[in-house]
Amino acid sequence: SSELTQDPAVSVALGQTVRITCQGDSLRSYYASWYQQKPGQAPVLVIYGKNNRPSGIPDRFSGSSSGNTASLTITGAQAEDEADYYCNSRDSSGNHLGEVFGGGTKLTVL
Amino acid sequence: QVQLVQSGAEVKKPGSSVKVSCKASGGTFSSYAISWVRQAPGQGLEWMGGIIPIFGTANYAQKFQGRVTITADESTSTAYMELSSLRSEDTAVYYCARDREDIVATILFHWFDPWGQGTLVTVSS
Numbered sequence: 315s316s317e318l319t320q321d322p323a324v325s326v327a328l329g330q331t332v333r334i335t336c337q338g339d340s341l342r343s344y345y346a347s348w349y350q351q352k353p354g355q356a357p358v359l360v361i362y363g364k365n366n367r368p369s370g371i372p373d374r375f376s377g378s379s380s381g382n383t384a385s386l387t388i389t390g391a392q393a394e395d396e397a398d399y400y401c402n403s404r405d406s407s408g409n410h411l412g413e414v415f416g417g418g419t420k421l422t423v424l
Numbered sequence: 425q426v427q428l429v430q431s432g433a434e435v436k437k438p439g440s441s442v443k444v445s446c447k448a449s450g451g452t453f454s455s456y457a458i459s460w461v462r463q464a465p466g467q468g469l470e471w472m473g474g475i476i477p478i479f480g481t482a483n484y485a486q487k488f489q490g491r492v493t494i495t496a497d498e499s500t501s502t503a504y505m506e507l508s509s510l511r512s513e514d515t516a517v518y519y520c521a522r523d524r525e526d527i528v529a530t531i532l533f534h535w536f537d538p539w540g541q542g543t544l545v546t547v548s549s
Contacts, residue, residue: 345533349469356519356542357461357469362535364528400469404534412485413459413471413523413534 318346318401318416325422326391334386334419336401344404346384348377351398351418360399361386388421396423426451428458428520428540435546441508444543446520453501454478457523459536460494460505462516474523475503510547517542 318338326332336346345364349357359368361377374389384403388395398418405414431445446458459474473484477496484492493506503520521536 343532345531347533347535349536351469356539357521357536358539359535359537362537363526363533364531368537402469402471402536404532412483413474415461415469415471418468 318403318414320399320401320416320419322417323420323422325424326388327424328393329390331387331389332391332421334388334399334421336384336386336403336416337382338403338414338416339382340403340405340414341379341382341384345379346377346401346403348375348384348386349400349402350395351400352396357400391421391423393423396421426522426538428522428538430518430520430540430543433544433546435548436510438511438547438549440510441506442510442545443504443506444518444520444545446503446505446540448501448503448522453496454498457525458494458496458503459521459523460492460503461519461521461536461539463519463542464513464516467516472505472507472518477503507545510545512547515545515547517544519543 347362348360350360351357360375365377376387378385400418401416405412454477457474457476460472473494475482475494482494496503519542520540525534
């Protein structure tokens with residue numbers, strides 16, 4: 315199956331902008347979706363499609379994609395944004411259609 | 425607004441099976457896919473498989489083929505995930521999530537929303 319690669323950890327100063335990236339061959343064919351997970355909680359969808367935010371997600375979260383790389387950008391990071399972030403995409407490698415997640419990025423807000 | 429409520433924590437012996445349920449409320453159950461995702465302690469998310477209740481056919485990650493069975497009961501709006509031949513490495517939180525899909529300008533995308541609250545399965549002798 316194909317893989318999605320994320321940096322294990324990223325940090326950002328309070329109020330600054332941070333970009334979290336996700337690389338993988340499947341991203342050439344499918345948009346990624348992004349999930350925020352705080353300790354002890356279920357993941358929460360923050361971005362899907364080209365750049366769609368579910369209701370309730372602040373507009374400081376945005377998504378983009380180019381080639382085999384998808385990005386999640388937080389413009390003006392807040393303390394409450396400190397969490398793990400996972401990208402996800404369809405996986406159509408081989409003869410099997412499934413899903414694949416990136417390994418996750420731990421975001422620290424300084 | 426769809427909500428997914430999962431069954432409670434389980435403690436199982438190695439070699440046994442576990443069946444976790446996921447009950448949907450507040451929306452249409454049959455026409456959307458339900459996926460199961462697990463997360464081992466301190467680890468990332470791992471997709472196990474999914475089902476579209478109206479079709480009844482499940483799709484599994486190759487890693488779990490032969491060991492996982494995903495079913496759905498439309499009459500009770502409940503999806504189930506059964507994992508057999510449990511081993512200690514199966515200790516994890518198991519989540520269900522609604523799996524939706526769309527296409528824009530020939531590019532397909534999907535998303536998991538909402539998620540259940542998670543069910544901790546502990547495999548220990």
